[in-house]
Amino acid sequence: MPVLYARVLCTAFFVAILLYPFVKTNWIKIPLYFLLGTGVPISVYCIFFLGGPLLLNYIGFVLEILLLGAGLLAFIPFYLLRHIRIYYRQANVLGRRIIMVGVYTPLVALCIYMYLFNRYAVKAGQIAKSVNSTEELVNQLPKNYFTERILGLHWKYHTSLSYICDGWRPPLHDPFFLVARWFNFFSSTNFYEPPWPWYNEEAVKFYHRKFPDLPIRENCPCSYCRDGIQYLGPVEGLDSVVHSPFGPSWRGR
Numbered sequence: 155m156p157v158l159y160a161r162v163l164c165t166a167f168f169v170a171i172l173l174y175p176f177v178k179t180n181w182i183k184i185p186l187y188f189l190l191g192t193g194v195p196i197s198v199y200c201i202f203f204l205g206g207p208l209l210l211n212y213i214g215f216v217l218e219i220l221l222l223g224a225g226l227l228a229f230i231p232f233y234l235l236r237h238i239r240i241y242y243r244q245a246n247v248l249g250r251r252i253i254m255v256g257v258y259t260p261l262v263a264l265c266i267y268m269y270l271f272n273r274y275a276v277k278a279g280q281i282a283k284s285v286n287s288t289e290e291l292v293n294q295l296p297k298n299y300f301t302e303r304i305l306g307l308h309w310k311y312h313t314s315l316s317y318i319c320d321g322w323r324p325p326l327h328d329p330f331f332l333v334a335r336w337f338n339f340f341s342s343t344n345f346y347e348p349p350w351p352w353y354n355e356e357a358v359k360f361y362h363r364k365f366p367d368l369p370i371r372e373n374c375p376c377s378y379c380r381d382g383i384q385y386l387g388p389v390e391g392l393d394s395v396v397h398s399p400f401g402p403s404w405r406g407r
Contacts, residue, residue, distance in 0.1 A: 155372065157328045163260070167193040171234065174241060187249045190238050191256020195264075197231035197238075199329055204228050204315055211315065264330055271334035271346075274300040278345035288349040292360045302368065303331045305361040307348050310370070325372040 156164060170189035177183055205211045211228075218225030242253050278295055285291045295301045303311060312324035313332065338346045350357050362370055 155325055155327065157326055160327065160329050163192060164196060167196055171237060183245075183249065184252060187245060187252035188256040188259075190241055191253040191258075192260055193234055193238055194257045195260045197235045199333070200231040203329075203332070204231070206315065264333060267330045268334045268337060271300060271331075272338065274298070275338055275345045278304070282345050288356070288360070291349060292364055295364070297364060302361075302365055303328060304346070304348050305357070305364055308350065309357050310361070310372070 155161075166189050170186045171193060174183070174186050174190065177186060201209070204215075215225035215228040238253075242250055245253065274296075278301070281294050282291055285294060292305065295304075306326075307313060307324075308320040309324055311326045311328055311331065312320050313335070314320070335346045348357065358370055361368075
């Protein structure tokens with residue numbers, strides 16, 4: 155389930171690309187041109203997220219189509235890019251310029267986001283080197299947006315197409331945060347991972363202590379899968395997190 159800003163942007167883009175063929179009034183097309191442009195980085199991000207390193211996952215998607223008749227959904231971003239290109243070629247000079255503004259606006263916002271994330275990662279990395287325990291680290295991390303995302307990784311915010319990489323199926327997706335992590339992956343001085351490599355029974359406790367006013371549960375269908383069926387259990391379950399055959403899960407008292 156995309157976080158709020160991603161949900162709003164994706165919904166606006168999908169509405170625009172569905173309405174555009176039926177709109178004949180030029181002044182109405184102006185905001186649609188902009189939203190069509192935002193669809194380019196959205197689609198490119200989806201391709202890289204679904205494809206994985208070197209887009210090798212698409213080999214599996216092709217095999218799924220040939221053998222099982224599934225996997226077509228993974229190619230929707232290519233379909234959308236093709237139509238944006240068609241609409242771009244059909245547009246007049248003004249329309250093309252507005253589409254390009256729509257393309258670059260999310261990218262500019264992403265660059266600013268990545269710059270702020272990098273500054274945070276360097277500072278958090280320095281803190282991590284100066285402490286001796288996870289609890290001390292969490293206590294000293296600044297109480298801000300990036301710390302909330304870091305502490306929520308692998309159980310509230312997922313990191314890859316395969317939830318196995320997180321240890322279970324986290325319900326929320328933050329595209330900007332994942333892209334920032336991708337670009338900081340090869341830096342040894344930056345802090346872009348929580349103290350736990352994937353889902354850990356202590357993760358939720360540390361998050362709740364640092365951000366007691368933020369929800370730890372999301373009403374998402376992913377929360378009802380077999381390894382996350384107890385995720386929507388009572389908050390009292392914070393003190394009774396145990397291992398299950400399918401990985402750590404919530405069990406109310």
